[in-house]
Amino acid sequence: MISTRYIRFLFLALTFTVGMISIIAVFDGMTSKPTDGLIWRLGLDHVIVESIVTAGPGEKAGLKVGDQILGINHVLVRNPGEAASILMGLQIGFRIPYLIQRGDEIITLELTPHPYRTGDNTLLYSALVGFVFLGVGLYTCLKQPNSPPARIFLLMNLCFLLVLTCSFRGSPYYWIDLLVQNAASWGLTFLGPLFLHFFLLFPKRKPILNRFKALIPALYLIPWIRHFAYTLSQYFGGGLWEQELFGVQIELWAILGIYLIAGLWALMHSYLSTTDPLERRQIKLVLWGTFIGLSPFMIFSVLGAGIFEQRNLFSIGVVPLAVIPLSFAYSIIRYRLLRIQVIIKRSILYSLLTGLFIGVYMVIVHVLGGWVERVTPFGGGFFGVLFVLVFAISFEPVRSRLQQVINRLFFRSDYHRQSTLDKLSRSFRNIEEMGKLARATLHAVDEIFQPEKSSLSIITDRPGAIEVNQFTLQKGKTDERIYKLNEDEPVDFAAEFIQCNGKNITTDNIHIGGVQGVQLERSPDHLKLPIFSHDKIVGLLSLDAKRSGEKYAINELEALEAFCGQAGLAIENIQLLKSIFEANQRLFEAEKLVSLGQLASGVAHEIRNPLSSIKLNIQGLARNMRPDQMNKRRLDIIQREIDHLDHIVHDVLIYARPSGLKIEPVQPEEVIYRTAELLSPDLKAAEHKIVLNFPENFPKVAADREKLHQICKNLIVNAADAMGTKGRLEITGRVFSGKVDLIFNDNGPGIAEEDVSSIFNPFFTTKADGTGLGLANAQKFIQEMNGEITVKSTLKEGAEFTITLPVYQEKKLEK
Numbered sequence: 001m002i003s004t005r006y007i008r009f010l011f012l013a014l015t016f017t018v019g020m021i022s023i024i025a026v027f028d029g030m031t032s033k034p035t036d037g038l039i040w041r042l043g044l045d046h047v048i049v050e051s052i053v054t055a056g057p058g059e060k061a062g063l064k065v066g067d068q069i070l071g072i073n074h075v076l077v078r079n080p081g082e083a084a085s086i087l088m089g090l091q092i093g094f095r096i097p098y099l100i101q102r103g104d105e106i107i108t109l110e111l112t113p114h115p116y117r118t119g120d121n122t123l124l125y126s127a128l129v130g131f132v133f134l135g136v137g138l139y140t141c142l143k144q145p146n147s148p149p150a151r152i153f154l155l156m157n158l159c160f161l162l163v164l165t166c167s168f169r170g171s172p173y174y175w176i177d178l179l180v181q182n183a184a185s186w187g188l189t190f191l192g193p194l195f196l197h198f199f200l201l202f203p204k205r206k207p208i209l210n211r212f213k214a215l216i217p218a219l220y221l222i223p224w225i226r227h228f229a230y231t232l233s234q235y236f237g238g239g240l241w242e243q244e245l246f247g248v249q250i251e252l253w254a255i256l257g258i259y260l261i262a263g264l265w266a267l268m269h270s271y272l273s274t275t276d277p278l279e280r281r282q283i284k285l286v287l288w289g290t291f292i293g294l295s296p297f298m299i300f301s302v303l304g305a306g307i308f309e310q311r312n313l314f315s316i317g318v319v320p321l322a323v324i325p326l327s328f329a330y331s332i333i334r335y336r337l338l339r340i341q342v343i344i345k346r347s348i349l350y351s352l353l354t355g356l357f358i359g360v361y362m363v364i365v366h367v368l369g370g371w372v373e374r375v376t377p378f379g380g381g382f383f384g385v386l387f388v389l390v391f392a393i394s395f396e397p398v399r400s401r402l403q404q405v406i407n408r409l410f411f412r413s414d415y416h417r418q419s420t421l422d423k424l425s426r427s428f429r430n431i432e433e434m435g436k437l438a439r440a441t442l443h444a445v446d447e448i449f450q451p452e453k454s455s456l457s458i459i460t461d462r463p464g465a466i467e468v469n470q471f472t473l474q475k476g477k478t479d480e481r482i483y484k485l486n487e488d489e490p491v492d493f494a495a496e497f498i499q500c501n502g503k504n505i506t507t508d509n510i511h512i513g514g515v516q517g518v519q520l521e522r523s524p525d526h527l528k529l530p531i532f533s534h535d536k537i538v539g540l541l542s543l544d545a546k547r548s549g550e551k552y553a554i555n556e557l558e559a560l561e562a563f564c565g566q567a568g569l570a571i572e573n574i575q576l577l578k579s580i581f582e583a584n585q586r587l588f589e590a591e592k593l594v595s596l597g598q599l600a601s602g603v604a605h606e607i608r609n610p611l612s613s614i615k616l617n618i619q620g621l622a623r624n625m626r627p628d629q630m631n632k633r634r635l636d637i638i639q640r641e642i643d644h645l646d647h648i649v650h651d652v653l654i655y656a657r658p659s660g661l662k663i664e665p666v667q668p669e670e671v672i673y674r675t676a677e678l679l680s681p682d683l684k685a686a687e688h689k690i691v692l693n694f695p696e697n698f699p700k701v702a703a704d705r706e707k708l709h710q711i712c713k714n715l716i717v718n719a720a721d722a723m724g725t726k727g728r729l730e731i732t733g734r735v736f737s738g739k740v741d742l743i744f745n746d747n748g749p750g751i752a753e754e755d756v757s758s759i760f761n762p763f764f765t766t767k768a769d770g771t772g773l774g775l776a777n778a779q780k781f782i783q784e785m786n787g788e789i790t791v792k793s794t795l796k797e798g799a800e801f802t803i804t805l806p807v808y809q810e811k812k813l814e815k
Helices: 004-030 057-061 080-088 121-143 147-166 173-201 207-211 215-236 250-273 275-307 311-335 346-375 380-410 412-430 432-448 554-623 629-656 668-678 680-687 705-723 774-784
Strands: 033-035 038-041 047-052 070-072 098-104 103-111 114-115 453-460 465-474 476-487 498-500 527-533 536-543 664-668 690-692 701-703 730-734 739-744 788-794 798-806
Touching: 004 121, 004 173, 033 080, 038 275, 047 057, 057 098, 057 103, 057 453, 070 774, 080 121, 121 147, 147 173, 173 207, 173 215, 173 250, 215 705, 250 275, 275 311, 412 554, 432 453, 432 465, 432 476, 432 536, 432 554, 465 629, 527 554, 536 554, 554 629, 554 664, 664 668, 664 705, 668 680, 668 690, 668 730, 668 739, 680 705, 701 705, 701 798, 705 730, 705 739, 705 774, 705 798, 774 788
Parallel strands: 690 730
Antiparallel strands: 033 114, 038 047, 047 070, 070 098, 098 103, 453 465, 453 536, 465 476, 527 536, 664 701, 730 739, 739 798, 788 798
């Protein structure tokens, strides 16, 4: 097998050879030489005039097509090479004798050589475009020397270079033209087959090549036959067709056109048939570039300048050809065409941009300065000073604007990604709520990378456990779940990339690497990245495969890792603010409760004493009053209202006084079952359904049995009232890290967002006949049991109350 090094050397040598031929052709074409206005047939052992330039020296001297030149300036010539050598040594403007054989007659004619260049500025434009082809093709082949499409691409671009530098010169007349003319023939002959061959391999090998093994050799058969015929015509004259276009026979242009159309068809077929989004973008860019480049060339250069002899249209068609290699180059840079990864340093582009800007400035100063000096009384120095001031003022904004253009052109995805992430990072300063931060992050990540699903897991230390809030975004919908990692058994986190083993888990011993800790996956299809703050993990970001099917690139991973560092600080800041707020809130609540308790106790006593007196007097009136139906009903109403007031006073006193709890081992599912059974008549009447989900061997909790019964009763009654009729209340038990959760989840209308923060405040109620002390007392009892109660709610989806209590631990007596 041929080594990669040898392949690179071989193609470098070929590129060097073609490049040198092109440079020679351009240099010779732009060099002024003496000409006699005669077109000679090359490759023969005598010099025959094949055609004569109109109004040239030969026509003025009376030479005719078919004349054989025997001598020039008293020197015999035997072939075109000798004739060209003698002609190159002549001086322009002097009359030179030509010895001519015309039929059987030998005559002498005198002509005056004129200065002549076979090329003009159009040749320079063509050469510039050709070397763009050369640069892109050579770079592609050197990057992928073992790739057949890359090799064919270089050969195709070399043919483009030969066509652009060697085919569009004026008429040849000495030995360099023999080299250039044959190089042009090679380029035009094999450009078409290479063009079609490349698009049969790009971006993937077409199935037709497997079905017809001889197709590729057949592509090159016609060009070989044609080039052989062209070679013979140089020695024996004539050709397939006598009509020529730019010195090239028409049949060659027809063959080239057929191959180009077939190649574009193959490219279009690839675009329509591919299902890979990245390939589709690559093909689309190349297809448009090829079409835009070839169309003006065929219209203006071939038809306009060649067939209709409008030479001024030629450059209009040549310059757009540069779009073809430039579209390939841009596709390589942006979409990794032919699997070529290009890393362009922005600093280099910015430096080139700055140099270009300064160069344009100097040209403007030079041109306008001279003009001002000629047409105005002011000197050029005055204008220079003025323009320096304008340049100094405009330099920075113009440079910044041009850099943005560079970023959008060459680094569009990087620019959009970085600007979006920077904007999100700046917004972190104004976000104080964790859910808002998570949703903003997921929506930004979804906009930039477009994964099938993304999730942000925020890890919070709790006493003896870790709480993980996982926010997931999929198909535009955000979901939030809370996981509590148990210290007593291995936990397989729902996102399937955290494996926490062992006990006493804290965020300090979740680390990267090692047996214990976080096992992260990182592949081109999906990313799972830790979020750190001061060497402590505070979150995890997970991105599934992209919706487009593209792989994650290295620069995308680097951008995400940098962003995760900023997100880590934002998460820690929010957690710190939240802990400070909760501490202040607890302190405020404690102080408020003390004051409220003292006030409530005094007011309750002042109300209860007169209320008892009223109740006794009403009972006395009832005994002494005649049994009148109306009066009896009124007394009953007064009695019920007094009992209601007495109940409120009783709740206030309970809230105000120390509870005096009796902490004992309590089986929570038994208490909940007993409470639900007690309330079953009312629940059945409203057609409510209660579902209990408790795992086997659910542990006992350290609690006050009666107070826990009151709390559960209050939560069940509240849920039943909220659900109306035919509701569903699911009560679930969960164990984690020495604690249990009792979760009451109903499908009622939910709680308004503005009411959630006040739901446990004393005397806050949304019921017409409520006291606003049920949940306040529940929170008080649970906190006295070393637990906590929390609430989550979504309007129209229901509410969820979670009671967290410690597992009962039996105390062992020391010996």
